[in-house]
Amino acid sequence: MWRKMPLLMTALMFGYAFLYGPIASLIVYSFNENRLVTVWSGFSTKWYAELLQNDQILxxxxxxxxxxxxxxxxxxxxxxxxxxxxVRYKRFKGRQVMETMVTAPLVMPEVIIGLSLLLLFVAMERVLGWPEGRGQLTITIAHVTFSMAYVAVVVQSRLAHMDQSLEEAALDLGAxxxxxxxxxxxxxxxPALVAGWLLAFTLSMDDLVVASFVSGPGATTLPMVVYSSVRLGVSPQINALATIxxxxxxIAVAVAGVLMYRKEKRGL
Structure with a gap:
């Protein structure tokens, strides 16, 4: 066991370097004075100041x-x-169809989701007159469409492993x-609801493909702006944005960890 420790530690260090090395490099070069992100010419915070004045990114x-x-x-x-x-209604008509439709966005390519939603919005606007054009509303609807599948899986797992005796006791007592x-x-x-909310929030902030299909000229999300900027060359402002x-x-993860530790300590 002890003979394997150096090998395990070496593999662990290589793994962390592979995962977090590029992020560390990005943070370092966000303080680079040179406009070229690969050439270090001195320490400067001017890109953060320019980022705060960039109305498009903000x-x-x-x-x-x-x-x-x-x-x-x-x-x-x-x-x-x-x-x-x-979870709670084991047998009902259409259960298999519902279960398939809930989990389908998990395995369906984002290109298919984005294209199908675009065609849906165009057809609805033509027939119903709603939604008028593509923008913030259509992006939100599209994100809810695939985000709720992830939330359903998280909450379903929690409900499946939850002890129902407390609920049954409350019902027996007349509640x-x-x-x-x-x-x-x-x-x-x-806890599952909080985890699902954070997961859905992250998926929405990170989405580029679906938003590109269902967005309009007046609604450009942050991933779309970053992608269009990177295509013309990596700007130091993007490094500053990523660092922030x-x-x-x-900080949010650290605060959550401290709160969870304090809660567990109080429980003990």
């Missing part, structure tokens, strides 16, 4: 945050309802099903 970032927040909230609601139907859900079931599945995102996510 507007796209704010739009992506709004879409991701609405998408995550709606995906949690719809995904939780789907998970409850699949109404609605009271049981909000007082017992909902608090027990809260990495730092923000790292």
């Amino acid at each position: 507007g796209a970032a704010w739009l992506s945050v709004k879409i991701a927040s609405v998408n995550a909230s709606l995906a949690v609601i719809l995904g939780t309802l789907a998970a409850l139907a699949l 109404k099903p609605r009271k049981v859900f909000f007082a017992i079931t909902l608090p027990l599945i809260t 995102i990495v730092v923000t996510v790292s």
Whole structure:
């Protein structure tokens, strides 16, 4: 066992270097004075100042945050309802079809999802007059379509392994099903709901393919702006933007870890 430790540590270090080395390089070069991101010429924070004055990137970032927040909230609601139907109601007409439709976005290529939703929106606008054009609304609907599948899987796993004796005891004592859900079931599945919300938020912020199909001239998300900028050459402002995102996510993960540790410590 001990003889294998150096080999395991070496493999571990290579793995971490492979995963986080490019991110570390990106952060370092975000403070590069030179416009060329591969040539170091001195320390400078001017790209962060220029980033804060770039209305296109800031507007796209704010739009992506709004879409991701609405998408995550709606995906949690719809995904939780789907998970409850699949777990708590074992047999009902159309269950197999519903289960297939819920899990289909998990394995379906994003190109197919984006193209099919674009055709759907065009047909709906022609027949119903809604939605008018493509923009923030169509992007949000498209993101909810595939995000709720991920939330449903997370919540379904939690519900399947949850002890139902507490719910049955509350029902035996005269509590109404609605009271049981909000007082017992909902608090027990809260970690899964939070995980599903964060997952849906991340998927929306990261999406490029689907948003490219269903967006319009007045709605450009952050991944679309970054992709169009990188095609013409990596700008130091993109490095600065990526650094801000990495730092923000790292702080959020650290705070969540501390809160979870304190909660576990109180439980002990």
